[in-house]
Amino acid sequence: MTTDSTAHTPTDGQAGDEPAAEPGGGMTRRAFVQWLGAGLLVTVAPLPAAAQPRRPRGGGGTGKIAARVHIGKDGTITVMTGKVEAGQGARTELAQAAAEELGVPADRVQLIMADTDRAPDDGVTAGSRSTPSTVPAVRQGAAAARDVLIQLAAARFAIDARGVRLADGKAIDPASGRQADYGELVGENSDVPFAAAVPPGVTVTAVKEWKVMGRPTPRAGRRDLVTGAHRYPSDIQRPGMLYGKALRPPAYGARLKSIDMEAAKAAKDALAVRDGAFVGVAAPTLRAAEQALDAISRTAAWEEAPALPSSAELYDHLRRHARGGVPANPFADELAKADKKLTATYHVAYVQHAPMEPRAAVAEWNDGKLTVWTGTQNPFGARGELMSAFGLGADKVRVIVPDFGGGFGGKHQPDAHIEAARLAKAAGRPVLVRWTRAEEFTWAYYRPAAVIDVQAGLDAQGTLTSWHFVNVNSGGAAVESPYRIAKSRSQYVPSASPMRQGSYRCLAATANNFARESAMDELAVAAGADPLDFRRAHLDNPRLKAVLKTVAEKFNWAARSGKKDPRLGVGLACGTEKGSVVAACAEVAIEGDRLTVRHVCEAFECGAIVNPTNLLSQVAGCILMGLGPALREEMQFEKGRVLNATFWKYGVPRFTDVPELDIHLLNQPDQTPVGAGETPIIAIAPAIANAVFHATGRRIRTMPIRLAAEGKGY
């Protein structure tokens, strides 16, 4: 159940695969210029380190049981994972997974997450992979530990291992009533009995035997969230720590020509660092750092890049730069013969993740070893970036990821980690760099914008005969149609994004599903069919049909879709991605140009449910987060300058946007659990667009969906 997505496999095929440029420009020259009070010093950094080690995905590579599970002499159970917690619930779910196998309640298991010195590399926390990959890896490690405990208990009780029972942190010999705590069994150091590798065929508990998994389980660590005791990355404080800021260019692609670093002296005890394209300051308070940055930035001269496209001409730009051109419809002959045809283009704007906690990192150097606390979905990747940036081996860089304030696919590159490490190195003191909201809106990467062409034909019976679907720029996630069509091709074509783009909750599946489900609605209308019946007639996937059936019944689709009212419309959409299936109905109210979503009913199924409490939060969160890009969110820019880099101008969903929510979770105990933090987002936008059509007869083919012909944009 991760609330994020991955851009690190070729199949994702989206621009997040490209190594991201450092905000503010790449590094060309490596020299530090610094001062603290008086004195000037120039150092030259070593060459970048060798290639980074190969990365596992999801949960492999733990090897020894001891790398996954530790049991203290006092019975404390600690599980190590490279996954991160950003609100999506991995900490709780992975504790449940280990607890299930070890026969203890979930709150008996502590997790060490995403500490590169202490936890195995479980890959990026992305792509909804924690549930299908890391949960099994943790279960296997814990099950192997369980088997060792049983063997130790059997030896101690001098009975056959099959006679040992485990319950609530104790091994029991039911015949004699003897008991031994896990802590007693493992002795001084559980690494000794847990030295063996996790056996490949270790048996995990069957779903029907689950006592901890599958049960509503409250969020691990939640008390510290309501007391303020939890330390997020931006809350980390180290002795002697300074506050750092990085200089940003005035526009995308601008290069620094000159700057007067001495100007930073205007702020008390400030230090300024120039390292190739990186310019930053650090000071004992954030305010002094802001003043120092302001002082040097006034002296900066920039060379701006040749004119970049503005958001107003973005879609033309993306189409023009489609790699190899936009492919022609291979089924043109079929389409020509069709009884009814659809040719339509859909657009999806760039949007920002805007996590509550902006990028932040604390860096500290001790005897040549660098430790960085930061919020990232990719802790081992961040370590690799630091190794490259500073020419260090893996043993000289430690990345620790405290549970952080939201990722949504937006923190694959933490960015602030290298900035903080540069400043800390120059200062000889720990440095915290925390981005501003404007920096986060401007320099963090966006969900890719999309131009999507659809051509489809129907025969006289209203059956789809051909389908050609081309996504330009935004990605290949869920690009394939789940519908049965005799001749069908769906493609993703990269383009030249003028802005930094990358992962976002469910990647391009939202854009692709918006276009496909809008087109299916248009085709249903052309066929004279009910949108629900039309979809059902073209679907084979029984799981997708099941969620459609559920949502249609719960929403009372048949009755509500039969009513015609220009001020009230209902729409339907469904989809499948990352192994789960979703269907949604939406009701919208229309008053002039004002569009309000009044009711959303969604059915979702992701196999056997691991934690119903968190699953409900994830599905509700996806629906509500999805309202933003559906209705309002759009990054606007002109000549490389972002125009709406504030919450004032970029309207993310608020309390007043919350519609009546009606969520139905379908449990499938015989299906392997898959992730759930992403797919529930993909049905909301097309359901709204289809509801707008139902009310008004107007087909709006652009996200955000606006009734005004020329939207103000925010």
Add this chain to the structure above:
Amino acid sequence: MDATILLTVNGKQRKVTTDPQRPLLDVLREEFQLTGAKFGCGEGRCGACTVLVNGQAVHSCLTPIANVQGKSVVTIEGLATGEKLHPVQEAFLAEEASQCGYCTPGMVLATVGLLARTPQPTDEQIVAALDGHLCRCCGYTNILKAVRRAAQPAGRG
């Protein structure tokens, strides 16, 4: 020019000599190590930095430290009594109203401020009081439930 500001924070007298225009948020976090109030936007549009000043919820990121001279500031760290949580904190726990939790301190304090002046708010009053607070995990429904729960008098509901 630095100024010396006297204020009460979570019931304790505090003194700080600093730039009088420095935000209260920075002073709480950097000088008093009270990191419960969060930076979210710096524009008063997300509510993550909310603290109570003389019982009123304010954006500490937009409040110069000089403005709280002689006033009483309560942060999320000052809400519980020893191990005993404030009823609003209990309500947030009971309704699973935190996901990443970064917005939680601001949401909790805004609720405390609301209930102090409107002990039995309607849903419209709750939404009006909290609409300046963002939750990007979009846990709005559980937060609303938590506020409703906290607003119920003990022994009812």
